[in-house]
Amino acid sequence: MDNVTKNEINFHSAAKDNDLESIKKLLREKVDINCKNNLDRTPLHWAAANGNLDILEKLVDAGADVEATDKYGMRPVLWAAWFGHLEAMKFLINSGSTPRCTNKQGMGILHCAAQNSHVHIMNFIFESLEDFKVDEMEKSDRTALFLAAEEGHIESVMRLIDMRCDVTIRDKEGETAVHVAARKGHHHVVKRLLMIGALVDDRDVDGRTALHVAADNGHADVVDVLLEFNAGADTETIEIRHIIEILIQANCDINIANNRQQTAIHVAVENGFQESVEVLLAGGANLSRREKLGKTPLQLASRGSFVAIVDMIIKAERYYAVTREYMEQELDYVDPHQCIEHQYTGTNSHREHGFRLLMIWLHGVRKDENVIKLLFEALVAIDRRGLAEQMRGKSEARSPKVCMGKMCAMC
Numbered sequence: 274m275d276n277v278t279k280n281e282i283n284f285h286s287a288a289k290d291n292d293l294e295s296i297k298k299l300l301r302e303k304v305d306i307n308c309k310n311n312l313d314r315t316p317l318h319w320a321a322a323n324g325n326l327d328i329l330e331k332l333v334d335a336g337a338d339v340e341a342t343d344k345y346g347m348r349p350v351l352w353a354a355w356f357g358h359l360e361a362m363k364f365l366i367n368s369g370s371t372p373r374c375t376n377k378q379g380m381g382i383l384h385c386a387a388q389n390s391h392v393h394i395m396n397f398i399f400e401s402l403e404d405f406k407v408d409e410m411e412k413s414d415r416t417a418l419f420l421a422a423e424e425g426h427i428e429s430v431m432r433l434i435d436m437r438c439d440v441t442i443r444d445k446e447g448e449t450a451v452h453v454a455a456r457k458g459h460h461h462v463v464k465r466l467l468m469i470g471a472l473v474d475d476r477d478v479d480g481r482t483a484l485h486v487a488a489d490n491g492h493a494d495v496v497d498v499l500l501e502f503n504a505g506a507d508t509e510t511i512e513i514r515h516i517i518e519i520l521i522q523a524n525c526d527i528n529i530a531n532n533r534q535q536t537a538i539h540v541a542v543e544n545g546f547q548e549s550v551e552v553l554l555a556g557g558a559n560l561s562r563r564e565k566l567g568k569t570p571l572q573l574a575s576r577g578s579f580v581a582i583v584d585m586i587i588k589a590e591r592y593y594a595v596t597r598e599y600m601e602q603e604l605d606y607v608d609p610h611q612c613i614e615h616q617y618t619g620t621n622s623h624r625e626h627g628f629r630l631l632m633i634w635l636h637g638v639r640k641d642e643n644v645i646k647l648l649f650e651a652l653v654a655i656d657r658r659g660l661a662e663q664m665r666g667k668s669e670a671r672s673p674k675v676c677m678g679k680m681c682a683m684c
Contacts (some may be wrong), residue, residue, distance in 0.1 A: 281308040286330075288316035291325050300335050307338050316341040321365060322348035324358030330364070339370040346377035354382035357391035372402050380420075386461065387417035399436055405438040414444040422450040423464065425459035431468070440471040440554035446607035447477035455483040455499070458492035463499065473499060480531035488516035488541035496537070500527060500556040527556050542570045542586075545579045554589040573665040 284304050287295035293635075296316075300306070307315050317337040320328040333339060342348055347355075350370040353362035362382070366372050370460065375381045383405065386394035398405050418438045419581045421429035434440075438670065443449055451471045455464040467473060474482050487495035528536050538558040541549040550570075554560075560570055571590075574582040652661035 276370055280304045284308060284316050285310055285314075287594055288328060289318035289323070291323055291328065292408065293331065295324075296328055296331055298356040299445050300331070300565070306332065307334050307341060309341075309343075310370055312344045315349075317341060317342045317349045318347070318352055321352040321358065322356050324353065324356065326360055327362060329361055332419045333364075333368050337366055339368050340374070342376075346375070348376075349375050351380070351382060351385055352377060354385040354391070354394050355389060357386070357394060359391075359393055359397055362394065363397070372405075375411070377396060378391060378413070381409060381411075383407075383409060383417045384411055384420055385388045387426070387429045387659075388420035390424070390429045391656065392428050395429065395432050399432075407438045408442060410442075413446075414442075416442055416450075417661055418433050418442075419444060422454040422459065422462050425454070425457060425462055427459075427461055427465065430462055434465070434469055440466050440469060441475070445476075449475050449483075450521065451475065451483045452477060452481075452486050455487040455492065456490055456497045458487075458495055460498045462488075463495055467498075474526055476531075480533075481538075482526075482529055482531075484527070484529070484537040485531050485535070485540050488537040488546065488549045489544060490544035491541070491549055493546070493552050496541075496552045501554065505583075519578060521573050525571075526674075527553065528559045528562060530562075532563075535565070536562055536564075538570050539568075539573060542573045542579065542582055543577065545577055545582065547579070547581055547585070550582050550585060556586060557593075559592075560586060560590055567653050579662065592645070595645060640665040 280299055280302060280335065281304060283295065284299045285308070286292075287299065307317075309315055314339065317329070317332050317339065318341070320332055339350070340348055340474045343681065348370065350362055350365040350372065351367060353359075362651040378516075381386075383395065383398050386392075386398065399407070408418075410416055418440065419432065419442075420434045421433060421617075429572055449471060451463055451466050451473070452475075455465065473484075476482055481489075481576065484499050487499060488504055527538075530536050535543075536558065538560070541553060557572075563569055565574075568576070571583065574586060585661045611654060649665055652664070653656070
C-alpha cells in the first residue's frame with residue numbers, strides 16, 4: 274500500500290473521528306480532498322454525518338465537493354438531514370449544495386428528516402426553503418408521511434399534518450400511510466391519521482385494508498383502534514361536524530374481504546394471533562364466511578392446531594346465538610369477552626374438548642347431508658363399528674316409530 278492510499282485512509286478516519294488536527298495535517302500533505310472509500314463516500318460525508326462545523330468549514334474551504342454522491346446517491350446535505358444536524362445542513366446549503374437533491378431511492382432532505390423524527394429539520398425546511406412540497410414522493414411513491422408513520426414518529430406525523438399533507442396518497446403497492454402504520458403496530462399513529470380524514474377501508478393492490486394488515490401482523494391494539502375508533506379527548510381541537518364525518522368514515526367494515534376472499538378474522542386466525550382474533554370476535558366478525566378455498570375461520574384454526582382460538586370461536590358462536598335470543602326477549606346485555614375468555618378445565622374437560630372436535634367436524638357438513646349416516650360411516654372407517662352401531666341404535670330409539678297396523682299391539 275503506497276503513501277497516498279494510506280493518507281486517504283487516514284483522511285477518512287480523521288473525518289469520522291472528528292479529528293480536526295489530523296485533517297489540517299493531511300491537507301498540508303496535499304491529500305486528495307475528494308478521495309472516496311469503497312462506498313464512494315468522501316471525508317465531507319463523514320463530517321456532515323457528525324455535524325462537525327469546524328471540519329466542514331475546513332474541507333469546504335479546501336475545495337471539497339459539496340455535491341459528491343456515495344454509492345447510494347447520498348450527498349453530504351442528505352447525511353446532515355438524516356442525522357439531524359441542522360447547522361451542518363444550513364452550512365452545506367449556503368455553500369452551494371442543492372436542498373432539493375435526492376438519493377437513488379428518490380429520498381430528499383424532508384424524507385430523511387421525517388423518517389428519523391428530526392422535527393427541527395422539518396421546521397427549517399417548511400419555514401425557510403421555498404417551494405418545498407410536503408407530499409414530494411420518492412421512487413416507491415411514498416411521501417414523508419409514509420416514512421414517519423412506518424417508524425411510529427408521531428411528532429413528525431403531526432408536523433406533516435400541520436402542513437396539510439395528503440393522508441389519502443397511495444404508494445405503488447396501493448397502500449396508504451394507515452396501512453404502513455398498522456403493519457408496524459403504531460396504533461397512536463393510526464388513530465391520528467383517522468382523525469384527520471384517512472379512509473379506514475382503503476384497499477391496496479391485493480385488496481387488503483389496514484384491518485387485514487394489522488390482523489396479519491398480530492397487532493390487536495391496532496385492530497381495536499380500527500374497530501372502535503372515536504375522537505375522545507381531541508374534540509376540543511376539531512370541529513364537531515368534522516368529528517362526525519371522521520367517525521362515519523372510521524366505522525370500518527370488519528367483514529371486508531381481500532383478493533383471497535379473506536376477512537380480517539381469516540387472516541388473524543391463519544397466523545394464530547389470539548389477541549387479534551379476540552378483538553375481532555368481540556367486534557362481531559362473521560364466522561360463517563368462507564375464504565377462497567372454502568374454509569371458515571374455525572376450519573382454519575383447526576387446520577393450524579390453534580386450540581385456544583378454536584375454543585374462542587366455538588364459544589363466540591354460542592354467545593352470538595344466546596345474544597340473539599336475549600335481543601328477541603329484550604333482556605340485559607351479555608359481555609362477549611366473558612363468553613370468549615371462559616375456559617373449561619377439571620375432571621370433565623374431555624367432554625368440552627370432544628364437543629369442540631364435533632363442532633369442527635359439523636362445520637364441514639352440508640345442510641342436505643345426513644349427519645347420523647356420515648358419523649356412522651366415519652366411525653366404521655376407524656374400526657369403531659361397535660360404537661357406530663350403539664350410536665345408530667340410540668338414534669333410532671329416539672325417532673318416532675311408524676305404526677305398522679296389525680304388527681302394532683297398541684293399535
